Amino acid sequence: MDAFQGIIKFFVNQKTIIGYSFMALLTVGSERLFSLVAFKCPCSAENTVYGLVFLLAPAWVLLILGFFVNNRSWKLFTGCCVNPRKMFPRGHNCHFFYVLGQIILSSLVAPMMWLSVALLNGTFYECAMSGTKSERLLELICKGKPKECWEELNKVSCGKTSMTTTDNEELKLSLQAQSQILGWFLICSASFFSLLTTCYARCRSKVSYLQLNFWKTYAQKEKEQLEDTILDYANKLSERNLKCFFENKRPDAFPMPTFAAWEAASQLHSFHQGPQYYSTLHKVVEDGLDHHPEDDETTMVLVGSAHSV
Known part of the structure; x- marks a missing residue:
């Protein structure tokens, strides 16, 4: 084995x-x-x-x-x-x-x-x-x-x-x-x-050899798990919607990322030595994101303090 x-x-x-x-x-x-x-x-x-x-x-x-x-x-x-x-x-x-x-x-x-x-x-x-x-x-x-x-x-x-x-x-x-x-x-x-x-x-390279290997491993794992999670959430949401449609009832709340969060997580990633974020998604999760109603829907405002790894 x-x-x-x-x-x-x-x-x-x-x-x-x-x-x-x-x-x-x-x-x-x-x-x-x-x-x-x-x-x-x-x-x-x-x-x-x-x-x-x-x-x-x-x-x-x-x-x-x-x-x-x-x-x-x-x-x-x-x-x-x-x-x-x-x-x-x-x-x-x-x-x-x-x-x-x-x-x-x-x-x-x-x-x-x-x-x-x-x-x-x-x-x-x-x-x-x-x-x-x-x-x-x-x-x-x-x-x-x-x-x-x-x-x-x-x-x-x-x-x-x-x-x-x-x-x-x-x-x-x-x-x-x-x-x-x-x-x-x-x-x-x-x-x-x-x-x-x-x-x-x-x-x-802005990072050392070992950190670069960690970065590559993290990026690969995040990609694999993101694909699995997207599939899982899509299945759950479609199942909820179909069930509510055929049973003619109001749906329960289903937490989903905001439009601004989707936009932020889809941006190109650029590594900085200060707050060590290994992907755009990592940065969004660590910093948090606030979307003001008066802003245009494509405007992103990253808030919160930077967290060092």
Whole structure:
């Protein structure tokens, strides 16, 4: 039993790595499926557009999906047209751009994986480059090759050129090699940039290593328990309302957060070393919130003294 619990704890602690590994496997599988089933290079003047669409369009879709599935995106933009002050709270005008940068970086993971896998495979790049009309690219690709290379490059992917089979195969291998070089360059660049941003974020951290670990653990636990609590309260409220509706009676009081409390708990969190709040919800609970009747319903007034942890 202890060994089983240890295995579970290991997987829980490594869930980020496991998630990225699963995403990488899914990306590889999707790329192979596209290459074998959907992708058919036209071997015409449309090669460049066709190849680039298969190379870049899935990456763009994955980027958009990354924004959609990131809860911080909606926490950042929900209600911003009604109350722009949500995006740029007083004293934290730059925090919006910091959070937006984090959202963009996390959303770029899947597109970068797709581009890396697609370039390492070389099929899409080969098709796109074989349709180029650029003199410089043609000179680079066809250097040392027969003159037919300049005229029939778009037919290389299909093997229908008037060149010998050896020259045609060498040209295909050359394009695939270029694609793989770009793929490894992209992987190395992304890894190095990820290391730099992580090091910079840790160097600029306002908390120590242990406190940062506690903060991450707290944030994760709060998120999990908040989802469970919201589901529980929604079930209880819907059950109460349905029961009162069918029994035709007045409902009992059901305590719920005020509108102002919902607004306050939905704001972006910014850590301060004074009162050590580990989330916006933590700050709302510790400080308390007072909503005056004469205020606009989107106006929040935090009251009470700060409590040090």
